[in-house]
Amino acid sequence: MEDGLLSLKWNNHKTTFFDILRVLREKANYTDATIAVEGKFYPVHKLVMSTCSEYFSEIFERTPCKSPVIVLKDVRSQDMDALLDYMYLGEVNVNQNDLASLLKTAECLRIKGLAVPDEDPTKTKKQLLPDDRRESPPPKRRRHEDPSSTSQTLRPTSPPASSPSKNSSTSGTAGDRAGAQRTSSLPGTQSQDSSHDSSIDPPPMVKVEMEEAEDLEDGYRRDNSYEGGSINEGDGGDYGSEVSKSEHDPENYGGGSYAGPSLQQGGDLPWEEGDSSSFPPEGFSGDHPGGQQPQGAEGGMVEVGWLGGTGGGGGAGVSDAFRCHLCTVSCGSNTQLQRHIMTHTGEKPFPCQFCSHRTARKYNLKIHLRDVHGVPFDRRYVRY
DNA sequence: CAGCAGGGGGCGG
DNA sequence: CGCCCCCTGCTGC
Known part of the structure; x- marks a missing residue:
C-alpha cells in the first residue's frame, strides 16, 4: 500500500500562520481591499474577509476590481476594529457595553462564528444552511470573560434585537441595495439591554473568540489588548x-x-x-x-x-x-x-x-x- | 489634452 | 451656512 507516503506536518502551522497574518495586517502588506468605516480606512485582505464572512465574500465576488473600497454605513469603527481583530486573530476583547453593537454588526456582516444568520429575507443567494438551524457554521462564539470580570452568558442565537429592519423591501437587487441597507440598518449604538443585569457596569471586558483560537494563544495574542481604534494610530x-x-x-x-x-x-x-x-x-x-x-x-x-x-x-x-x-x-x-x-x-x-x-x-x-x-x-x- | 481637485464667489434658505 | 457653479493649477497620458 502507499509505500513512501510521508506525512509532513508543520507543527506550529496555525500559530505561525496567524502570527504572520497579524503582521501582514499591521503593516498592510498585500492588502487588496479597504474597508471604510466612519471615515476610517482599514486595509484588509480579501482572503481573510471572505473566509470569515460570506457577506464579504459575495461583495468581492461581485466586485471584480482589484482593490475595492468597501464603505460601510452606520457601522461604528469601534466595532469594525473589534471585528477585524476577531477575524484576523480569532478572538477579541470587547467591552460588555459594546457587545451588543458588535454582535449586531457581526450579524449584519455575517461574520462567521459571530453572526447569527437567522434567515435573511434579502438573501436571495445560495444559502448554506438548508435546515432550520440558525447558525450554519458551528457557532463558535465563546466568551471567556476576563479573569477579573463577571461572567455573563449571552446567547448566540438571540440577537438582542434582531431588527426587523432587515426587511430591505427591495428584493430585486438584494445584493447591492439590500446589502447596503442591511448595514445601514444597524442601530449603530446599541445600548445593551442591560436592564436585567445591572451589575455589569464596572468590569466589562468580554473576550470573544473563535474555536480554534485556543491553539494559537501564544504568539499572536500579545497585542490583543487593543483599546479600540488603534488600527490607524499612525494618524491616517x-x-x-x-x-x-x-x-x-x-x-x-x-x-x-x-x-x-x-x-x-x-x-x-x-x-x-x-x-x-x-x-x-x-x-x-x-x-x-x-x-x-x-x-x-x-x-x-x-x-x-x-x-x-x-x-x-x-x-x-x-x-x-x-x-x-x-x-x-x-x-x-x-x-x-x-x-x-x-x-x-x-x-x-x-x-x-x-x-x-x-x-x-x-x-x-x-x-x-x-x-x-x-x-x-x-x-x-x-x-x- | 483631458481629468482631477483646491479655492473661491454667488445665491437661497 | 450650505449648496452650486466656476476658475484654475497640477498631473498623467
Whole structure:
C-alpha cells in the first residue's frame, strides 16, 4: 500500500500562520481591499474577509476590481476594529457595553462564528444552511470573560434585537441595495439591554473568540489588548496613500469601489446595473424627481462622514477648521471637506451619458461632455 | 489634452 | 451656512 507516503506536518502551522497574518495586517502588506468605516480606512485582505464572512465574500465576488473600497454605513469603527481583530486573530476583547453593537454588526456582516444568520429575507443567494438551524457554521462564539470580570452568558442565537429592519423591501437587487441597507440598518449604538443585569457596569471586558483560537494563544495574542481604534494610530498618513492608490485603480470605476456594500458592478455602464437608484445621474436630469442629490448617500452610497475629532486623536485642539483626517488637506468649509473626502472614497456619482467615464463633480462632467463629446457647455444646470 | 481637485464667489434658505 | 457653479493649477497620458 502507499509505500513512501510521508506525512509532513508543520507543527506550529496555525500559530505561525496567524502570527504572520497579524503582521501582514499591521503593516498592510498585500492588502487588496479597504474597508471604510466612519471615515476610517482599514486595509484588509480579501482572503481573510471572505473566509470569515460570506457577506464579504459575495461583495468581492461581485466586485471584480482589484482593490475595492468597501464603505460601510452606520457601522461604528469601534466595532469594525473589534471585528477585524476577531477575524484576523480569532478572538477579541470587547467591552460588555459594546457587545451588543458588535454582535449586531457581526450579524449584519455575517461574520462567521459571530453572526447569527437567522434567515435573511434579502438573501436571495445560495444559502448554506438548508435546515432550520440558525447558525450554519458551528457557532463558535465563546466568551471567556476576563479573569477579573463577571461572567455573563449571552446567547448566540438571540440577537438582542434582531431588527426587523432587515426587511430591505427591495428584493430585486438584494445584493447591492439590500446589502447596503442591511448595514445601514444597524442601530449603530446599541445600548445593551442591560436592564436585567445591572451589575455589569464596572468590569466589562468580554473576550470573544473563535474555536480554534485556543491553539494559537501564544504568539499572536500579545497585542490583543487593543483599546479600540488603534488600527490607524499612525494618524491616517499612510492609510491615505494606501487608499488612494487602490481607489484610483481605473478598474474601480465600474466596480463597487465607492458604494460600500452596494457594490456597483457592471463593466461599462455601472448605473444601469439593476439598481438605477444608486446613481441618479444628475446630468440626465429630466426625470428622477425623487432621487436627486447624487452625492447623497442614497441606497447606501458612500457618505463618509468627517469625524471631527477622530476620536481623541488627530489634531487635538488645533484650529483644524475642516481638516481631512485622512490626509493633510484642510478645507475652507464643510462642503469642501465633503467634496474632498470623495477623493478618498472614490465616489463618482456623475456618469457620462456617452461613455463610461464618471466624475466626482458635476462641473467636471460638464467639462468632459464639452471637451470630449462636444456637448455645448450649458451654463447653469441643464435641467432642460 | 483631458481629468482631477483646491479655492473661491454667488445665491437661497 | 450650505449648496452650486466656476476658475484654475497640477498631473498623467
